[in-house]
Amino acid sequence: MNMFTQLINTLKKSPKTIVFTEGTDPRILEASARLLSGTFLTPILVGKEEEIQAAAEEIGYNIRGAVILDPETYDKVDEMVEAMVELRKGKMTADECRAALKKGNYFCTMLVKMGVADCLLGGATYSTADTVRPALQLIKTKPGNKIVSSCFIMVRDSATGDREVLAMADCAINIHPSEDELVEICRETVGCARVFGVDPKVAFLSYSTFGSGKGEDVDRMRNACQKSKAEMPDVPIDGELQFDAAVSPTVAKTKCKGSAVAGYANTFIFPDINAGNIGYKIAQRLGSFDAYGPILLGLNAPINDLSRGCNAQEVYSMAIITAALA
Helix, strand or coil: CEEEHHHHHHHCCCCCCECCCCCCHHHHHHHHHHHHHCCCCCEEEEHHHHHHHHHHHHCCCCCCCCCECCCCCCHHHHHHHHHHHHHHCCCCCCHHHHHHHCHHHHHHHHHHCCCCCEEECCCCCHHHHHHHHHHHHHEEECCCCCEEEEEEEEECCCCCCCCEEEEEECCCCCCCCHHHHHHHHHHHHHHHHHHHHCCCCCEEECCCCCCCCCHHHHHHHHHHHHHHHHHHCCEECCCCCCCCHHHHHHHHHHHHHCCCCCCCEEEECCCCCCHHHHHHHHHHCCCEEEEEEEEEECCCCEEEEEECCCHHHHHHHHHHHHHCCC
């Protein structure tokens, strides 16, 4: 059974609703038509109903059963404005909130905040910043969290039918996280990995293994690792580790005997966005892993961002992933 079959089976037991910020986009419509053929995730398409219906008809997708909401005519917009003014706490007037809610990204985020939708997927035409900003302003981070982070779920099927699933963070949001931010990234990534069937064995990656190299970045990863171990004593966590020591049992025997993680890591915490972004793309392009993400972590509700170059299959997959986190 592949990862998506498992996620869909879970969603069938508790169906969700997902709001798309770009209701007329052909990729969104294709993915929505495919979702509607199942019974586990209902799409909410945002935009003018006649434009959405016309776009779907033109490209031949059946979106019967989708919920269509127009920010211009939404019957609870006054209630939404009032709630948004309270959330912004003096930073936006009622008129400014009303104007912002005419934009799909703010309107959809408030639909999640008000419980109309369980989760949100945007970014087919919006930038990452335009997806994340309303989420930070309105959904906000979970209690105890100070940042939004991200991870990629990497999946590779072998010829024997076995499936390898890895989690990699933070590859998309935080440029150079501090020790405490790395601890938060680790905590959120462990939780995300479990949703996708990974029993996390966490490696804090570096150019050093157990002090073989020196420097501030080595110290930062080692200290963050120790703090994470203290916070999550039941999770196998180790570091700092070089990547070969993290994944090769042979190298691990030489470099770090006795480690519960070294040689078998499946959840990787990178020191910065450079390493993380390069690392997941090497796995994707040279290691033949499928990359799903970035999956945003740390928010009070599941909100995810698409690449503007995405295709309909990626929209469909990310919709399921986003709903699985709800």
